Amino acid sequence: MQTSTLILVLLVLAAVSYRFGRARSLKVAGGARGARNLHSLPSHYGLLTAIWCALPALVVVIGWQAFDNRIITERIVSTMPAEMRELPPGEMSLVLNDVRNLVAGNTPPDSATPEVTAAAAQWQRLEGLSRMAAAVLALCVAIGGGWFALSRIKPALRARNSVERVVRWALLGCSLIAILTTVGIVLSVLYESLQFFRMVPVTEFIFGTQWSPQLAIRADQVGSSGAFGAVPLFAGTLLISFIAMAIAVPVGLFSAIYLAEYASRGFRAVTKPLLEVLAGIPTVVYGFFAALTVAPLLRSAGEQLGLQVASESALAAGLVMGIMIIPFVSSLADDMITAVPQSLRDGSYGLGATRSETIRKVVLTAALPGIVGGVLLAVSRAIGETMIVVMAAGLSANLTANPLEAVTTVTVQIVTLLVGDQEFDSPKTLAAFALGLVLFIVTLTLNVIALHVVRRYREQYE
Amino acid sequence: MNKPQAAGMPPSQQRIRERVERGLARRYRAERRFRAYGLMAALSGLLFVAFLFLSIISTGYTAFVQTYVRIDVRFDPELIDPEGNRSEEALRMGDYGGVLKQAIREQFPGVEGRRELRQLYNLVSEIAAFDLRDRVLDDPALVGQTREFWLIASDDIDQLVKGKIDRALAEEQRVVSDLQLGWLDALTRDDRVERRFNRVFFTAGDSREPEQAGVLGAIVGSFLTLLVTLLLSFPIGVAAAVYLEEFAPGNRFTDLIEVNINNLAAVPSIVFGLLGLAVFIQFFGVPRSAPLVGGLVLTLMTLPTIIIASRAAIKAVPPSIREAALGMGASQVQVVAHHVLPLAMPGMLTGAIIGMARALGESAPLLMIGMVAFIADIPASLTDPATVLPVQVFLWADSPERAFLERTSGAIIVLLAFLLVMNAAAVVLRHRFERRW
Numbered sequence: 001m002q003t004s005t006l007i008l009v010l011l012v013l014a015a016v017s018y019r020f021g022r023a024r025s026l027k028v029a030g031g032a033r034g035a036r037n038l039h040s041l042p043s044h045y046g047l048l049t050a051i052w053c054a055l056p057a058l059v060v061v062i063g064w065q066a067f068d069n070r071i072i073t074e075r076i077v078s079t080m081p082a083e084m085r086e087l088p089p090g091e092m093s094l095v096l097n098d099v100r101n102l103v104a105g106n107t108p109p110d111s112a113t114p115e116v117t118a119a120a121a122q123w124q125r126l127e128g129l130s131r132m133a134a135a136v137l138a139l140c141v142a143i144g145g146g147w148f149a150l151s152r153i154k155p156a157l158r159a160r161n162s163v164e165r166v167v168r169w170a171l172l173g174c175s176l177i178a179i180l181t182t183v184g185i186v187l188s189v190l191y192e193s194l195q196f197f198r199m200v201p202v203t204e205f206i207f208g209t210q211w212s213p214q215l216a217i218r219a220d221q222v223g224s225s226g227a228f229g230a231v232p233l234f235a236g237t238l239l240i241s242f243i244a245m246a247i248a249v250p251v252g253l254f255s256a257i258y259l260a261e262y263a264s265r266g267f268r269a270v271t272k273p274l275l276e277v278l279a280g281i282p283t284v285v286y287g288f289f290a291a292l293t294v295a296p297l298l299r300s301a302g303e304q305l306g307l308q309v310a311s312e313s314a315l316a317a318g319l320v321m322g323i324m325i326i327p328f329v330s331s332l333a334d335d336m337i338t339a340v341p342q343s344l345r346d347g348s349y350g351l352g353a354t355r356s357e358t359i360r361k362v363v364l365t366a367a368l369p370g371i372v373g374g375v376l377l378a379v380s381r382a383i384g385e386t387m388i389v390v391m392a393a394g395l396s397a398n399l400t401a402n403p404l405e406a407v408t409t410v411t412v413q414i415v416t417l418l419v420g421d422q423e424f425d426s427p428k429t430l431a432a433f434a435l436g437l438v439l440f441i442v443t444l445t446l447n448v449i450a451l452h453v454v455r456r457y458r459e460q461y462e
Numbered sequence: 463m464n465k466p467q468a469a470g471m472p473p474s475q476q477r478i479r480e481r482v483e484r485g486l487a488r489r490y491r492a493e494r495r496f497r498a499y500g501l502m503a504a505l506s507g508l509l510f511v512a513f514l515f516l517s518i519i520s521t522g523y524t525a526f527v528q529t530y531v532r533i534d535v536r537f538d539p540e541l542i543d544p545e546g547n548r549s550e551e552a553l554r555m556g557d558y559g560g561v562l563k564q565a566i567r568e569q570f571p572g573v574e575g576r577r578e579l580r581q582l583y584n585l586v587s588e589i590a591a592f593d594l595r596d597r598v599l600d601d602p603a604l605v606g607q608t609r610e611f612w613l614i615a616s617d618d619i620d621q622l623v624k625g626k627i628d629r630a631l632a633e634e635q636r637v638v639s640d641l642q643l644g645w646l647d648a649l650t651r652d653d654r655v656e657r658r659f660n661r662v663f664f665t666a667g668d669s670r671e672p673e674q675a676g677v678l679g680a681i682v683g684s685f686l687t688l689l690v691t692l693l694l695s696f697p698i699g700v701a702a703a704v705y706l707e708e709f710a711p712g713n714r715f716t717d718l719i720e721v722n723i724n725n726l727a728a729v730p731s732i733v734f735g736l737l738g739l740a741v742f743i744q745f746f747g748v749p750r751s752a753p754l755v756g757g758l759v760l761t762l763m764t765l766p767t768i769i770i771a772s773r774a775a776i777k778a779v780p781p782s783i784r785e786a787a788l789g790m791g792a793s794q795v796q797v798v799a800h801h802v803l804p805l806a807m808p809g810m811l812t813g814a815i816i817g818m819a820r821a822l823g824e825s826a827p828l829l830m831i832g833m834v835a836f837i838a839d840i841p842a843s844l845t846d847p848a849t850v851l852p853v854q855v856f857l858w859a860d861s862p863e864r865a866f867l868e869r870t871s872g873a874i875i876v877l878l879a880f881l882l883v884m885n886a887a888a889v890v891l892r893h894r895f896e897r898r899w
Contacts, residue, residue: 069747080892099555164795168709174701176709178722178769181762185733188740258500275507278514282823284852285874292867293517323510330507352482354489356496376828377728384730386826387852391859411732411826418739418830425570436736439731447728 006061006135010142014054017146021049024153040160044269050161051166052149057142064134072126076119084115099123133350189440192433199427200228205434207231211397211408213417215426228431230438232397236314236407240389243318243403244325249375251322252329259330260337261359272334279327287391290320295392302404310406312394318403321388325378332374336367339461369460373453380446384439386411412437518871518878525872527614528673529623530659531649535565535610537598543605553598553605558591562613570645578752581641585649587614613655617672619646623655626864637864664873667838670853672865675858677873679840683753683833683848684822684880686841690757691764693822696814698761699768700803703810706769707776708798719791723750727766734763735830743831750832751847759784759827764817771813775806808895812888819884822875825852851877 025045025141029037038045073096077085086096095116102112102120112120153159188363197205208229255275259268302309309315348358364371394406395416417432471479539546541564542556563583567573573582592611597611598604618637623626623646633640649655666676702723710716740760742748748755779802787797828834833849834857841848849857851873858870 017638078480092679098592160793167795168705171701171705171709174698175705175719175769177698177762177765178702178719178726181726181737182722184741185729185737188745189733192740251506254500254503255507257496258504262497262500263504271508274511275504277511278507280819280823280885281514282825282852282877282881284823284825284855284859285514285527285878287515288855288870288874289514291859292521292870293725326507326510354493356493357489359496380730384732386730386829387733388855390826390829391856409732414732414736415829417825418736419834433736433740436733443728443730443733444725447718447725451724451728 002060003065003134006138006270007058010054010057010061012139013057013139013142017053017149018050020146020150020337021045021153022046024049024150025155025159028153029155037155038310039156039158040163044159045153045157048157049063049146049149049153051163051302053142053146055166056145057138060138061134061140064130064137068127068130068134072123072130075126076123079122080119081115095119101210102317103127124268159300185440189391189433189437192430193437196427196430196434199430203369204228205230205431209399211413213413224450226427228427230410231346232399233408233410233413234434234438235399235401236393237409237411238382239314239401239403239407240318240321240393240409241379243315244321244382245375245379247319247322248325248329248378252326252378253333253371255326256330256333256337260334261355262364273329277327278323279331281324283324283387284391286320286324286330287387287389290316290388294320297323297365309404310394311420312392312406313404314393314407315403317389317392320392321385322381324385324388325381328378329374330383332377333367333371336370336374336457337363338367339458341461367457369453370457373450373457376446376450376453378452380443383446384411384443386415390415410439465552491854518874521868522871522875524624524626525663525868525875526660526671527605527624527657528662529620530612530656530658531615531619532610532612532654532656533565533569534608535561535594535611535613536568537561537594537605539606542598548602548605550599554595554596556595558595558598559588560587561594562591570648578641581639581846582645584616585619585642585645587616589671589672589674590614600899605749611805612658614662614673615655617863619644620673621645621864621868623657624868626868663869667840668836668849668857669838670836672861672863672869675866677851677854677876679837680849680851680854680873681876683837683841684744684850685757686753686844686848687760687828687850688818688822690754690844691760692814692818694757694761695764695768695817696810699814699817700772700810700863701871702765703772703776704798704803705770707773708794708802723766723769726762727770730826731763731824732826732830734759735827737762738831740828749845749847751835751837751849752845753841753848754844754848755831756828756833756848759831760821760824763824763827767817767820768810768813771816772806775809776802778809779805804895808891812892815888815891819881819888822850822880822884823852825850825856829856851880 022042022045025038025042026035028030029035035042036060076096076099077092078285084092087095097117097360098112099119100123102116103123193342205228208227209231210227210229210234214226257272259272291312295311295313298313298316298319299311344362344366345358362380389409389412393412394408395412396406397408397413398405400407414432414435417428417435538561541560542558543552545552563579566582566586567579568591570582573579591809593613595613620626622629622643623637627636627638629636629643638646646655662674663676665678666674667679669675706716706719710719730764734826738755742755742758743750748758782807783801784797787801788794792800828850832847833853835847835849836857837847837849838847855870855873855877858873
């Protein structure tokens, strides 16, 4: 039986046991009029029976699902001829892949070697057996659980309390997913990175100035060294982020000031949502815009001025990234400015200050921590932004501070290293995870600091 | 009014007053300047929005039309069904490419020589042969007859008709030769060239040939991926929000969960791609490139958004409602299930739609888990290889053919239209069901 059908059957069984449990509770209470003798509502007894029926069985199914593939693989390997069993792990996984493809019908059966065909037949037999066993076990558990719950139903049984305990645990489980995700990110990235640092020393990765991750296919190949010094990537990321912030901070901050302090109600009502449209546009659209519109514009403008502008210049990517971040900065700054109490402004006006003086010397000073926090969040955004730089920035790792040249960034390299099929033990693939680890640590630090600052600031005026 | 009073002041105050007044003009200038900077910043923001949209729409709107050429086609029985048994099998196997070439040759009888003929055949897309085959399969009586058909033009001709290729360039510099220009002009004079709605763009999957490429495969892929995302992230997100707002004790552990949620909301999306690659594909063995794994990754990404929005919605339900229900003897779970959740539902749904809109535009993590493969088929299940709209945009943006430029912009317009609809739905939902207590 397919797992999906099995789960469907279990759900039907749960629905049936709900009816049974409900009916049973009414019966032990002595009909519909006796329901007041029950501790809980009849539907609670039904729910309790359904939970007893479905929950343990689902645990069995999921546990089985998690392990059966591994057990089958082990059995298959142990029945293979001796010379195949002693293959190195890399080739072994290739053979197993062949077997799996044959089982799935992706490869025609006549193209496989006899050993693979035999293994595939064995695989199919074991898989059928395993599915059968899973179905039988799950159904037994379901019926047994339902039966047990039915037999316990008495008027004094506190069914509601039990059901609600299960609900609470389920809710807690759902909120734990946030922690699990963080743990998953840290563990997966860290594990692969540690493997990478076993091949390439940490110091070389962090302080090296050469980045050319192409590994040799043949030993005598030219330029095949595979250098993993990430400094050019960090420099490129910082350069592009700096350009982006140089656009986004002034424009975002000034438009927030204007909208919060000067603009008429009508102007604000029209302009604010229009600016926020920029935040809702997918980044791939910005990437396309940067590569196809902004970069050629900059190039021809540079030619007019007699400057050499690379077609994948840092300037184009940074400029467009800056446009993308404007609404982020402006809406955060707007929040911070409007949170400054009116009494501070009134005091400043009372001393004879003009509006701009009040804004510069009182409002902005008061809102500064919040704005700094917002800018830090925006920086972390810029560092982690991927699509714009993948489409508009270069691939070659130049260590330069000239915004007219092409640079590459951490995220671009992660994408180029991981797109396409790769084996998981080459330093080239693992390098992407090491870069991901750096990216995660840097953005996490920025976020923690920024959130802390913003929260402190908000509490100040509440 | 002030002058006479000033005259009566002691001299020291008067000096201060004079200094203040001397400075006033400068201060007012500074005020106006400051205000102008603010206005300029706001307007330049608007200018960016306008420029972005204009540039996308002006390159993209032509993707929705396609050039067709009217040609008399003779369905030669010798080519289609040489054995003459007219079975469906035989009709399916016919040489429709030959029929097409013959029809074009007959349109321009004077052309000879292999190079010239190749250029001539290039006027019409190869896909037109399949079109002819489908028509014959629909109506086998066509075999042996001559009919007039509007056939889809090749991408270069299409670009020329749309004015995207400059006729004034020297012949070596444009993809359309002088001969082809002449033939096209002859066809235009005969009223045999027409621009029509580009049906292929909305009904086909991806293709290497621009005139055969469409966004349907990507739209279906996006739909399946978002379906997985919605089915997982909405219930889980709402449950997590309910726990944190209604049940969680105020201890360290709850703080840890909250800090985690806030931080996950700001983690770069590409890191979620790394997680998906290492955990879902490497560890759990979920098939690569499938909407299932894409949906799982996007679920983890959108969960913080949905949790934060749902918590705000739950917070907005006034405590008096909870207290009334508790007073009537309801348990805490009953209060939540019967009162809080229904009242908070519009706010939660709004949050979910906004989260889905963000997930629809996301592409970086999907690059990591192999949803960038070239996939011509339209995905039919959650485990079929698929791609999504933004990734399709990314793929087409990389293609060298000129005609893909407008199709990329066209796909962006489609994507933005979907986003617009989703955001509008969120706004409408908020306005219709928002309750002020």
